[in-house]
Amino acid sequence: MQYDFQLEGQALIATLRGELDLHTSPEFKDTLTKLFETHSTLKHLIMNVKGLTFIDSSGLGVILGRYRVIQERGGRLFFVQANPQIKRILQMSGFQKISEFANSTEDVLERV
Amino acid sequence: MKTANWIKLEIPSDTRNVAFARTAVALFASQLDWTLDELEDIKVAVSEAVSNSVIHGYSLQEGVVIVEARYEGPELSISIEDFGQGIADIEQAQEVGFTSIPEERMGLGFTFMHEYMDQVLVASEVGKGTKVTMVKRVKDVES
Ligand SMILES: Nc1ncnc2c1ncn2[C@@H]1O[C@H](COP(=O)(O)OP(=O)(O)OP(=O)(O)O)[C@@H](O)[C@H]1O
Numbered sequence A: 001m002q003y004d005f006q007l008e009g010q011a012l013i014a015t016l017r018g019e020l021d022l023h024t025s026p027e028f029k030d031t032l033t034k035l036f037e038t039h040s041t042l043k044h045l046i047m048n049v050k051g052l053t054f055i056d057s058s059g060l061g062v063i064l065g066r067y068r069v070i071q072e073r074g075g076r077l078f079f080v081q082a083n084p085q086i087k088r089i090l091q092m093s094g095f096q097k098i099s100e101f102a103n104s105t106e107d108v109l110e111r112v
Numbered sequence B: 001m002k003t004a005n006w007i008k009l010e011i012p013s014d015t016r017n018v019a020f021a022r023t024a025v026a027l028f029a030s031q032l033d034w035t036l037d038e039l040e041d042i043k044v045a046v047s048e049a050v051s052n053s054v055i056h057g058y059s060l061q062e063g064v065v066i067v068e069a070r071y072e073g074p075e076l077s078i079s080i081e082d083f084g085q086g087i088a089d090i091e092q093a094q095e096v097g098f099t100s101i102p103e104e105r106m107g108l109g110f111t112f113m114h115e116y117m118d119q120v121l122v123a124s125e126v127g128k129g130t131k132v133t134m135v136k137r138v139k140d141v142e143s
């Protein structure tokens, strides 16, 4: 699992590569949590999941957990370039109600 | 022609072994004729069951998880067994969104197993452990 973060104004872009599961999600969760804590102006989370090859409930739980902060700050949650499998599991988990799909981070940055 | 085969893995309840287990089972399962999506489904189901043994069965402490997979003809059967704390209410545990750790988890593991596999059976006894058995059949492409 590899990831990096990029700050764009009020948006945080998280780019993921590899598999987000029980083993890899705690570290990702801590980093994400800290970024939202230290940058109080952050509102939106853009998950670039093009390179994400696997996710299960442990990984989804981490993203959902951050949604509370995003909501408190009036922000939005985006998934960029989700493959069909990731889209399917996101939909099954009710993420379609709280997030939006996009084709590129540029698209999202224009929208927020 | 031989149409049956099986594997059995005995692994410590280390979080790293969740990826190992799902990949190993998917590799074994690929001896049957699945679509790529179906193989991903199998991976998710195994990942959920093994994660549950590690998190809930053993509370992230040491323990042994036994993963077995076998097929006969088009029917693949996978079981994940732990000897951990067990489940008091098996039906409630499988309800969508039920979790004993609501601060952290979504309670969707069993939901994914049911969604991605044709059949899911849970046997559990408090203080003894849990065995989840899941079945998935290769769909007949002609029909
Ligand atoms: N192997 C197990 N041993 C003991 N309890 C279990 C086991 N598997 C599941 N459970 C119980 O069943 C509940 C529901 O499991 P499920 O996988 O659906 O959700 P979760 O693990 O709590 O959350 P998520 O899977 O979304 O991260 C768990 O919270 C736990 O109480």
Ligand SMILES: [Mg+2]
Residues within 6 Å of the ligand: A057, B048, B051, B052, B108, B109, B110
């Ligand atoms: Mg679970």
